[in-house]
Amino acid sequence: MNVLDAISTRRNIKQFKADPIDHDSLLSWLQAASHAPNHRMSEPWEVLVVGPQTRMKLNHKTNFGDAPVVLTVLSSPGKTPLERDENVMAVSSFIENFLLAAHEAGVGTGISSFGVSAQIREILEVPEGYDVVAMIPVGYPASVPAVKPRTPIAAKIRYLS
Numbered sequence: 207m208n209v210l211d212a213i214s215t216r217r218n219i220k221q222f223k224a225d226p227i228d229h230d231s232l233l234s235w236l237q238a239a240s241h242a243p244n245h246r247m248s249e250p251w252e253v254l255v256v257g258p259q260t261r262m263k264l265n266h267k268t269n270f271g272d273a274p275v276v277l278t279v280l281s282s283p284g285k286t287p288l289e290r291d292e293n294v295m296a297v298s299s300f301i302e303n304f305l306l307a308a309h310e311a312g313v314g315t316g317i318s319s320f321g322v323s324a325q326i327r328e329i330l331e332v333p334e335g336y337d338v339v340a341m342i343p344v345g346y347p348a349s350v351p352a353v354k355p356r357t358p359i360a361a362k363i364r365y366l367s
């Protein structure tokens with residue numbers, strides 16, 4: 207699968223099979239993801255692998271589609287508002303890299319903002335000042351939703367003199 211195919215065929219997966227995810231493979235996708243651009247080599251991403259007891263406490267309505275693995279990706283605090291924004295941008299790039307690396311291996315992922323509330327942050331033991339950028343269920347897809355068409359990009363481009 208080339209990069210363009212990976213980008214255009216990845217889907218946000220909502221329901222997963224019970225088949226486990228090989229841990230070394232998971233680590234290899236996360237390692238690859240860390241080649242994301244990041245200002246001053248800040249590498250602002252931190253990953254929580256959310257275990258079963260924590261998942262029970264989270265009480266998510268679909269238990270993340272019964273995914274065998276659930277990750278939470280944090281962005282480390284910045285010393286300034288700009289640095290914080292840049293950290294979240296770098297972590298977003300990290301996340302997309304991860305989603306694509308998993309997809310290339312036939313593994314589905316979702317992305318959820320479920321982790322942002324104060325109550326969920328507490329359950330996830332998120333240190334003060336860190337942003338919860340996303341929670342990511344990972345597993346073999348039980349079903350793959352249809353492609354959601356995108357606006358032709360020409361409508362989003364302006365050319366300056």
Ligand SMILES: Cc1cc2nc3c(=O)[nH]c(=O)nc-3n(C[C@H](O)[C@H](O)[C@H](O)COP(=O)(O)O)c2cc1C
Nearest residue numbers: 216217218219316317318319320339340351353354
């Ligand atoms: C920052 C962010 C937060 C998201 N949060 C949720 C969410 O809470 N629940 C959900 O079902 N999808 C969530 N999504 C996934 C989008 O709904 C999904 O990417 C979009 O519908 C396009 O579908 P596709 O990724 O399959 O192309 C989120 C995506 C992003 C980038």
